[in-house]
Amino acid sequence: MHRAQRRLLLPAAVAASIALALTGCGASNFGGDSGDSASEEGPIKIGAVLDITGVGANLGVPEQNTLNMLAEQLNAEGGIDGREVELIIKDNQSTEDGAAKATTQLIENDDVDLIIGSSRTGPSLAMRPLVEAAQVPTISVAANAAIVDGSEWVFKTAQNDLVVLERILDDAASKGYTKIALVRDATGFGEGIADIITELGEERGITLTATESFEPSATDFTAQMTNIRAADADAVIIWGITPSAGLAQAAYVQLGVNKPVYQSHGVANDAFFEAAGPAADGVIAPMGRLLVADELSDDDPQKPVIDQFIADYTEEFGSAPSSFAGHAYDAWLVGTKALESAGTEPQALRDAIESTADLVGISGIFTMTPENHSGLTADALIMALAEGGRWTLYEE
Amino acid sequence: MIDFLQLTVAGLSQGSVYALLAVGLIATYTVRHVVNIAQGDYATLAGLGSISLVTAGLPLPVAILIALISVTLASVLIERLVIARVKNLTTLVSIILTLGVSTLLQAIMLLIWGAEAKRLPAFPGSDLTLGGVSIRSQELWMLGALVVVGGGVLLFYEKTRWGKALRASAEQPVAARIVGISPAVASVIAFAIAGFVGATAGVVSSPIYLSIWSGGLLLGLKGFVAAVLGGLVSFRAAIVGALLLGIIESYVAGYVASGWKDAVAFFILIIVLIIRPAGLVLRPNAVRV
Numbered sequence: 001m002h003r004a005q006r007r008l009l010l011p012a013a014v015a016a017s018i019a020l021a022l023t024g025c026g027a028s029n030f031g032g033d034s035g036d037s038a039s040e041e042g043p044i045k046i047g048a049v050l051d052i053t054g055v056g057a058n059l060g061v062p063e064q065n066t067l068n069m070l071a072e073q074l075n076a077e078g079g080i081d082g083r084e085v086e087l088i089i090k091d092n093q094s095t096e097d098g099a100a101k102a103t104t105q106l107i108e109n110d111d112v113d114l115i116i117g118s119s120r121t122g123p124s125l126a127m128r129p130l131v132e133a134a135q136v137p138t139i140s141v142a143a144n145a146a147i148v149d150g151s152e153w154v155f156k157t158a159q160n161d162l163v164v165l166e167r168i169l170d171d172a173a174s175k176g177y178t179k180i181a182l183v184r185d186a187t188g189f190g191e192g193i194a195d196i197i198t199e200l201g202e203e204r205g206i207t208l209t210a211t212e213s214f215e216p217s218a219t220d221f222t223a224q225m226t227n228i229r230a231a232d233a234d235a236v237i238i239w240g241i242t243p244s245a246g247l248a249q250a251a252y253v254q255l256g257v258n259k260p261v262y263q264s265h266g267v268a269n270d271a272f273f274e275a276a277g278p279a280a281d282g283v284i285a286p287m288g289r290l291l292v293a294d295e296l297s298d299d300d301p302q303k304p305v306i307d308q309f310i311a312d313y314t315e316e317f318g319s320a321p322s323s324f325a326g327h328a329y330d331a332w333l334v335g336t337k338a339l340e341s342a343g344t345e346p347q348a349l350r351d352a353i354e355s356t357a358d359l360v361g362i363s364g365i366f367t368m369t370p371e372n373h374s375g376l377t378a379d380a381l382i383m384a385l386a387e388g389g390r391w392t393l394y395e396e
Numbered sequence: 397m398i399d400f401l402q403l404t405v406a407g408l409s410q411g412s413v414y415a416l417l418a419v420g421l422i423a424t425y426t427v428r429h430v431v432n433i434a435q436g437d438y439a440t441l442a443g444l445g446s447i448s449l450v451t452a453g454l455p456l457p458v459a460i461l462i463a464l465i466s467v468t469l470a471s472v473l474i475e476r477l478v479i480a481r482v483k484n485l486t487t488l489v490s491i492i493l494t495l496g497v498s499t500l501l502q503a504i505m506l507l508i509w510g511a512e513a514k515r516l517p518a519f520p521g522s523d524l525t526l527g528g529v530s531i532r533s534q535e536l537w538m539l540g541a542l543v544v545v546g547g548g549v550l551l552f553y554e555k556t557r558w559g560k561a562l563r564a565s566a567e568q569p570v571a572a573r574i575v576g577i578s579p580a581v582a583s584v585i586a587f588a589i590a591g592f593v594g595a596t597a598g599v600v601s602s603p604i605y606l607s608i609w610s611g612g613l614l615l616g617l618k619g620f621v622a623a624v625l626g627g628l629v630s631f632r633a634a635i636v637g638a639l640l641l642g643i644i645e646s647y648v649a650g651y652v653a654s655g656w657k658d659a660v661a662f663f664i665l666i667i668v669l670i671i672r673p674a675g676l677v678l679r680p681n682a683v684r685v
């Protein structure tokens with residue numbers, strides 16, 4: 001019996017080592033082995049890791065729609081340099097480990113040339129070490145500056161939390177507010193927000209007097225809002241994504257806190273109004289120009305790009321795109337422009353993305369530098385006011 | 397003090413949802429010894445279904461009525477197609493089976509309604525403020541639903557002949573059959589009740605907690621914790637336990653940290669299972685049905 005087993009072991013071991021050697025070859029560009037001539041032909045592979053199900057669904061679903069639509073358009077026009085573009089979208093289920101798993105699959109099995117994602121900060125941060133190690137150019141569509149802080153291979157298209165808070169605090173200071181309370185998302189998106197407010201507030205004479213947090217899956221916000229009601233503040237910042245930030249807004253109004261509210265660009269969609277209902281009225285939030293497109297002046301350089309995108313998206317999906325759809329559009333734009341000029345060789349592609357300049361997108365006009373992998377400044381933001389179930393232009 | 401009362405109100409309304417689910421869980425457990433993991437999915441199914449019907453133009457009460465009936469029928473269908481087919485149904489087998497049913501229901505809901513959370517319009521009524529404590533009219537609807545539907549089920553089981561027959565068929569299946577109570581009919585009725593109370597929880601809570609395809613499992617587990625507080629047999633203890641659970645969760649979120657909220661239920665579950673596995677009301681040596 002024992003001998004029989006031992007006899008089986010040898011062929012099994014041989015088979016295993018052959019299999020290992022084969023997979024080792026298959027993943028040859030895993031270690032940044034850039035001279036892989038095979039990947040210079042055939043379809044260009046773009047992978048995307050998005051928060052399609054779970055708490056990030058309000059972000060990931062329109063992003064998925066956008067990428068599918070743009071890939072179809074690009075291939076209908078003949079692809080990039082005559083090469084078809086193959087888009088592989090994976091759902092990270094709004095989890096960090098889901099994002100890591102999907103990223104590993106894209107790198108090792110699908111051998112992608114470029115990765116877009118994730119939709120939220122946490123999953124994007126989980127992807128970062130993997131794509132840095134594998135040296136795959138990656139464009140996140142999430143907000144927190146930590147995603148690209150000091151990164152070599154990671155870029156992103158959503159406006160940085162830092163510039164968003166600058167706009168909020170500038171507005172608060174101009175209205176004479178000196179004390180701010182914060183209710184923030186407990187995950188990556190809200191991480192570090194309190195510190196930034198304290199830091200930016202100092203030069204504007206604003207202090208942070210209270211901080212509460214909520215899970216993006218939360219449905220009841222009574223606890224946070226009762227504490228905020230008891231806090232000493234002139235205005236409140238609610239920092240999160242929909243639907244949770246919308247439900248938080250509803251609880252805020254219902255509990256009669258009665259102080260002005262700023263929200264982040266995480267609520268730049270119609271889902272905010274569905275979750276908050278009439279409680280949304282009066283909220284001020286910095287965001288890109290997409291949602292107030294009809295109020296833009298005709299000489300706005302972004303207007304033609306935005307109008308075209310809204311028309312295409314609405315025709316395809318029957319509803320207007322959210323800012324998150326815009327972040328995906330921008331990631332696709334930055335990525336495909338770089339692929340056009342540099343091809344799929346990883347180092348060249350990365351350098352091409354980093355040298356993106358004056359590229360007019362949906363969320364702003366992108367100029368990347370080695371120090372700035374986010375590409376947008378405070379100019380990319382307008383202040384929007386929630387009024388009658390939609391966002392209107394409050395301040396350029 | 398106002399904050400304390402405000403947190404209590406929030407806890408009671410959240411607890412009323414747990415309570416309805418606990419009632420559904422106990423309904424099927426007392427009759428078939430089935431722990432129905434899909435109980436929470438009945439709630440999301442009814443919530444999403446009624447949202448679609450309202451979007452299609454039906455008036456809110458009609459949409460809710462159709463959703464309640466459909467989910468009740470779906471629960472009966474699950475009993476006939478899945479539960480009734482198993483010869484030697486143990487509680488463990490029922491957990492595995494209904495976990496499968498739950499996964500299937502969630503996949504179907506994801507395909508039909510998509511990944512994003514949706515909201516049912518609020519029921520008629522205006523919010524009120526009592527001594528500084530703000531109460532949403534929907535919260536009164538939720539508590540009212542618990543009183544009417546939960547209380548109705550309780551009375552049905554304890555006061556009516558049919559209800560007593562259901563309990564009898566669980567306690568003494570052979571004797572019950574001899575006196576003419578069909579175990580199959582009893583099981584169908586129990587699942588119909590479970591479907592109906594689950595669906596009720598789903599439609600009354602959707603206007604403030606929203607409905608999302610994946611939301612059922614956690615809701616169902618919270619209901620299960622409340623049911624365990626009632627030893628899986630006592631409706632009264634489970635309802636009280638569910639309201640307590642909601643309130644404690646709310647206090648923990650308000651006074652400790654909101655991140656601990658969801659952990660509370662499972663902490664309580666562990667403590668109860670170690671110290672009083674028979675639930676809060678029964679004497680530990682009492683016979684469990």
